[in-house]
Amino acid sequence: MIVCGGLLGLGWATPAAAEILRIGQPLCHAVSGVVAAEGAEPPAFSCSGEPAGYQHGTLWLHAMLSPDAGIVAGERDDLSLIIHNSRFDRLIVTFFYADGAVERQEVRSGDFGTHWRAGGQLAFRAPHRDVSLVGVTMQFDKVASARLLRMRLVERGEESTQTTGLATLIGAALVLLLAGAIYNASLAFAARRQFSAWQSAWAVCMIAWGACWSQLHLFFFPAMAGAISAQICTGLSCLAIALATLTAVTALEAPYVSPWLRRSALGLTGSVFALGIPLSFMRSGPIDTLGSVLGVLVLANLVAVAACIAQAWRRGSGEARNFAGAWAVPMILLGSTSFFDADAMFWGGGSQILVLFAAAWQTLWLSVTATRSHALLRAERDMARQAEARAQDLARRDALTGLPNRRGFIERVGTVLAASRTRGEPVALLVIDVDWFKSINDAFGHEAGDMVLERIASCIAPHESATCTVARLGGEEFAMMLAGMAGFDLMRFAESLRQRIAEQDHGAVIGGRKVTVSIGMATTSGAADFRTLYRLADEALYEAKRAGRNQVAIRLLEGAEPYADDQDLAGGQDLPGGHDLNLDKG
Template sequence: MILRMIVCIIMCGGLFGLGWAAPAAAESLRIGEPLCHAVSGTVAAEGAEPPAFSCSGEPAGYQQGTLWLHAMLSPEAGTVDGERDDLSLIIHNSRFDRLIVTFFYADGAVERQDVRSGDFGTHWRAGGQLAFRAPHRDVPLVGVTMQFDKLASARLLRMRLVERGEESTQTTGLATLIGAALVLLLAGAIYNASLAFAARRQFSAWQSAWAVCMVAWGACWSQLHLFFFPAMAGAISAQICTGLSCLAIALATLTAVTALEAPCVSRWLRRSALGLTGSVFALGIPLSFMRSGPIDTLGSVLGMLVLANLVAVGACIAQAWRRGSAEARNFAGAWAVPMMVLGSTSFFDADSMFWGGGSQILVLFAAAWQTLWLSVTATRSHALLRAERDLARQAEARAQDLARRDALTGLPNRRGFIERVGAVLAASRTRGEPVALLVIDVDWFKSINDAFGHEAGDVVLERIARCIAPHESATCTVARLGGEEFAMMLAGMAGFDLMRFAESLRQRIAEQEHGAVIRGRKVTVSIGMATTSGGADFRTLYRLADEALYEAKRAGRNQVAIRLLEGAEPFADDQHLTGGPDLPGGHDLDLRKG
């Protein structure tokens, strides 16, 4: 968290440093320094002369009429190192009906340029600015007059005189900054929308809506939308920007307040933040439509409400953080930059920063920072949730597997065996393959436990399981059914191959060394086998295999006995399985009789 805050401070410092790095050649024009003003209560006729100019006080009564602003320029204006460079007048405010700019030259020549709301021609620039280039002449520029018809607010005007070369550089730099911020916001909007859809998260949906709103506001404020909708130039875009900015504040607050866990934020504090947000949005609606009236007063009230709203959201985040909310820590980093930006611009003039982009460009980058920060934290939280879900699924799968495996031998238990043989039997019926079930029982196992103890018996079972386990495959399922009884289900094997397999398994188990644990005693098994080449269910096969096992036991143990299910191919009359090495005489078993 500390590292993130350091990065945040470095980025803010970089942006502020970039903003203050404006060239010294740019000259800000303000009413009274050096602009003088004149006002007409009605819209002046074409070519009408302005009343007498006043160079003190604030203009008033111009909202339904015309406001003239005039500046006298020194002959050295636009001169750098003795070389004359043409000047450009940059104006930032578009809530007016018409603007006429008049340039006065030392030889008495006059040049006029004008724009109207809905038609800015080639004068608009990125960053909500208008550029009027004084035509090149051999004589110096000595004055400039701006005539605004039905201007909404003179206090919101921002005007600068810059050299022609600097104007191009600043315009390009400002457009690049705005484009970068809008791309970041758009990427954040798309990402959060996809995250909201995939993860069903309300927070991501609010965040996506806020980012979309900021993209729309940034496009309107910067005038980049005029590439596609040139008729929206002027007052209508400014009014839309006011509404979008208030909507963005409301969405940002909803994003933060709804994401914080209810127990972590007191009810009155949450309601205060939502109430202030509602007030901001409610006041923004009439301000969006106003072209005259107390716009400046209402704008100041709106600014105070926005600051109060920021304080309320900050208090919600701080309280939630103190109460252990993980979301609050994420929001602290996300809201730190916007709070610093909006709070700081209330105490110093940022209008001349960022080549005329002013506080708006700061807000745009603060919004980009916020959406990127929250997108990263949302991704991290989502990744952690996915990791936890995957671990839970793996644990569940392991638990399911353990529930179906014998703890001592690691072989499937009776439950796991029955589940698996169902698939083997179904596949065999489909392919018409023979199936055999082998039930394997350890001979005289109780005597081993009685003579050497249950631990020795467990060792014997483990070593027998090692002989059986390697045969487990897609066509062979093995298990320990319980006690000293094991089982195997074989598919696709019949006749002599099946008999040889069963006999070799019996011999391998009989040859297994158990060492000192049972003092070198040999351990044998009896195998009962049931086979069929037609359809059969597990219960029937198991019953027949169990009968065959008891027959092998009665025949002297260490035997393989077989039973054929009706429909299976019988063995030849001379086929027998003989007894193992611990029965020297052997016990012949007539396989045809089962």
């Protein structure tokens, strides 16, 4: 029995070639206050009014299959009786034939045998005989509620078609719910979103409810057939309502929803849960009355949730718009089922099929909106990270030349030194200083001086790579850290750089005046730290200045290997360009 008949919904279908059996039209009933003995005859049948006093005894329902009774059986004997089971201990179905033959079929709570079908149904096929079927009797022992019983007579071929179609619909809805549950659980774990965790829990609860109501769980747990499954379904449906409400109400930010409205929704949810759980254990008593009360509470709870969403939307909440799309269809369908009979929809699946598909709709809708929100947050985070990276890079670069500044240079040379030490490569530090730069500023202005520095930087910048770090250390001083280059190759590189800078044309800025640089270089083939290399390179730079500028001077760190193949350089031979090499050993 599903007391909480629905949370959500989607579409309907009406069964073909089916006759719905109702108490009084055309079912007659008889009641025994105690459970009838095996083979006992029912008391006199009554075809009017409602049965009473059957919960601790036996309820008989009988239908005459004749034109006078409103059900035309004629010569046909290919009928199946479909019963949407409720809570009972035993059910005996008896088929009566025109020749007086009687055929009985029986199921018990915990043992439905081969009679159970998907969609919470039991199917009893009338055995084939050469005479027509004229009547059918159903004997229920300790049934919880006659009002919740739903019975149909259908053709046997139609029964197979409907059962297959119903099972397909249920399977599709459960797969969609499972996908939503897994996705939301993953999102909750990855993004630490409480809302996604609630949504995943709700989807899991709906999957459990759908499997239990549809009886698919009987594939694995056949002993759960009957009353115990019906009771579990009632509890799960109330738990699902509570989780759905918590998902919506807690996801709406506090400033957007009035405290009293939030408390009202949560209070109604608590009432549904407080009444639904005890009701799920009941086997007798005022089940119909309490079920009606519970239905009113469920509708009131949904109205309260709708009010929370509407208020939050009106106050500008983005989450409220997402929830409005998720809850609109379920609320409309729930409200509409209060005004028409949904029992015949979806081949007897009724409002429960609406519940499953609407739950899938809500889960997928909220999953899509959560994905969109998460994607926007990730995009904003990535943009923030990129902006931060750009800001950090700018903080490590010289605004005028675009080269790394002193801070950026010092951070990078540590990596170069560590890599060269690991590979056993030589390393060299070049300190480059513009000759007579102050006179350029004095004669032509600081703007012209800045343009000269930019042109010099354009000669240095192309050398920046994984093995060469360049920088403007400040003022007119530049630096380069090279790994893997030594001896004549290193001296040729330094001289080539000096010459390229000297050959730069600054005529548009400072006329025909030439701009040269002095380069101090420190090199080592062993372990070294930046501070030591910089001190030696700075000493070499001042040596080049004292020697007349526009030249390269070098210092070797103690322990560095001499230029074995370049003894002519050590002897002071002129380098290409006509400038002397000052080679002092530090």
